[in-house]
Each structure stands twice: as structure tokens, then as C-alpha cells.
Amino acid sequence: MSNESDIRHRFWSELSQSPFVMIGLQGSHDHSMPMTAQLDPGANHCFWFYTTRENRLAAGGPAMAQFVAKGHFLFACIDGTLVEETDPAVIDRYWTHEVASWYPGGRQDAHLLMLRFDLGRAEIWRADMSLGGMFRQMFGGDIREEMRGKHVEVTL
Numbered sequence: 001m002s003n004e005s006d007i008r009h010r011f012w013s014e015l016s017q018s019p020f021v022m023i024g025l026q027g028s029h030d031h032s033m034p035m036t037a038q039l040d041p042g043a044n045h046c047f048w049f050y051t052t053r054e055n056r057l058a059a060g061g062p063a064m065a066q067f068v069a070k071g072h073f074l075f076a077c078i079d080g081t082l083v084e085e086t087d088p089a090v091i092d093r094y095w096t097h098e099v100a101s102w103y104p105g106g107r108q109d110a111h112l113l114m115l116r117f118d119l120g121r122a123e124i125w126r127a128d129m130s131l132g133g134m135f136r137q138m139f140g141g142d143i144r145e146e147m148r149g150k151h152v153e154v155t156l
Helices: 003-017 088-093 131-138
Strands: 020-025 033-036 046-052 061-068 074-084 112-126 151-155
Touching: 003 061, 003 074, 003 112, 020 074, 033 046, 088 112
Parallel strands: none
Antiparallel strands: 020 033, 020 061, 046 112, 061 074, 074 112, 112 151
């Protein structure tokens, strides 16, 4: 497996274990906000978010998401486009009791909005080191060579 495909695979694996990202609209002065990505293993070109029509992301458009894996061994910055998901089958597919707890009107809540994040380019960094690398770092050694190749720019 190439370095690029290895890091891309690792990204999807880490995101599935902790599907929380910070996302904001590009060109906006609003801060990014935490959202829970709804993932489909067969759709590696997008993911979805439930929100409301009043949310500052509801307008959609070019957006940027940041992701930090649970152990802080992988970081990603992803650009893409937020668009309203209108397919009822997709909206129903990810509906759970946890999601329902956010929407008092249930699945038919007039304020409910599902946004699809169509993924563009991403920069992904792996920060995990070997035991030798950690030892060198602890004692001020040079770890640059070990960290080389643990950063890629990819199209998701």
C-alpha cells in the first residue's frame, strides 16, 4: 500500500472511530463549530450532518473541516462544499435515537436540515512515531527524517 493510500485509509478508519469535526464556511467570519459526521463506508467522497435551518452552516457553500483523531496521532484539514441533502432515504438511513434527541419535532421537524459535505482536497498528517523516534524526541534528537512521509495532500 502506498504512503498516500495508507494515510487515506488511516484517515477514514480514525474518523469512523471518532466522527467529530470542526466545520465552518469559507469566507465567513463565524467560527467553526463541532459537528458529528454521519459516515457511509461506501461513500468515501462525502459525509453528512444533521442540523437546523437556523444554523449558521445552513446556507451551505464552500466549507473547511478540521479533524483530530482520538489519540492525536492523525490530523486532517478538509475542504469541500456543504449542500442540502434532499433524499429522504439518506436522511432516514442515519436517523437514530441519539439524533432524535436533538430534534423535538422528530424526523418530521420543520427545522431539521441534513447537509452533505462533498469532499474536495485534504491535508492529512500522521504524528505517530516509532519507539526509537519517541526516545530521540525525549532526548532532543532529530526526528525529522522519521516524520517525513507522514503528510500527504489528497483528493478525498
